[in-house]
Amino acid sequence: MPAQTPQKQPNLLAGIPFVKGHGTGNDFLLILDPSGQIDLDSRSVAAACDRHRGVGADGLIRAVRSEHVPEGRALLQGFPDAEWFMDYWNGDGSSSEMCGNGVRVFVHFLAEKGLVSLEAGATVAVATRGGVKRVAASPDGYSVDMGPWEFIHPDSAIARGTDSLVEVQGLDVARPALSVSMGNPHTVVALASPEELAAAGLHAAPLVTPTPPQGTNVELVVPHDPLVEDGVGVVTMRVHERGVGETQSCGTGACAAAAAIRYWAGDSAPSRWAVGVPGGAVGVVFHAGVDGREHVELSGPAELVAEGVLFPASFPAGP
Structure with missing residues (x-):
């Protein structure tokens, strides 16, 4: 009996523009979705991040305004200036709390798109599943108050x-x-x-x-x-x-x-x-x-290296 052809499922990221960036080699695909219109699923993310059959990256980051995601709305109550939510996904398609290299690349991406400004002494508040992180420009790129x-x-x-x-x-x-x-x-x-x-x-x-x-x-x-x-x-x-x-x-x-x-x-x-x-x-x-706990500040470079559009490919359904 001939082997059955695996069923295909649509890639929910098909046709979506992306930018690729990295922080000290930790690389990410970044997509801009201000009003939260893009549905992500683990298979589409994993397909895009696959280094042989996709673009290739350690993770994918969706930039969405905090008001359009439940976790972001909750953080806005205490941090009204956290306009942007960093929706971070690991390369295997699982979601994660946040990423220290990724948040620097995220802010660099927003700055290059003209969506945030980092004038001297200014900080950008970024909402993540791991809380709000504040990012500033630094001599080596960006510095982030990672919290306690x-x-x-x-x-x-x-x-x-x-x-x-x-x-x-x-x-x-x-x-x-x-x-x-x-x-x-x-x-x-x-x-x-x-x-x-x-x-x-x-x-x-x-x-x-x-x-x-x-x-x-x-x-x-x-x-x-x-x-x-x-x-x-x-x-x-x-x-x-x-x-x-x-x-x-x-x-x-x-x-x-x-x-x-x-x-x-x-x-x-x-x-x-x-x-x-x-x-x-x-x-x-x-x-x-300021909360009386010891915080950690992380600093390092962030670079954007390419941009493109994810093709409307399909990929095999998993088990």
């Missing part, structure tokens, strides 16, 4: 300095780790050397025990020797992002990595950090927020 960071697991686990074990392909034994929330979950592992970092196989998702309730991103981090240079902590990391795989960079991951290494380093650790990633470098600064 916090540990994911109970205080009893934190008192021991670690809260989980992580198994990574290419590393001989499970490594102790610390889980940090930046509005999205991260699990940070410190490694002893660049050789260990290079040997890690991040094509497969590391096994984290226990896994945070919403899953987790995993950062493998090597502190430099010396750790502090001219008052700045220096680390290098690689990351496996949930719903994506290994990426060239992760902004929230860089913040989480700096937070964990700073915690392990003790009270004398600096507040400023330089985090090297495969796609470049970002800056991380810890400072007191």
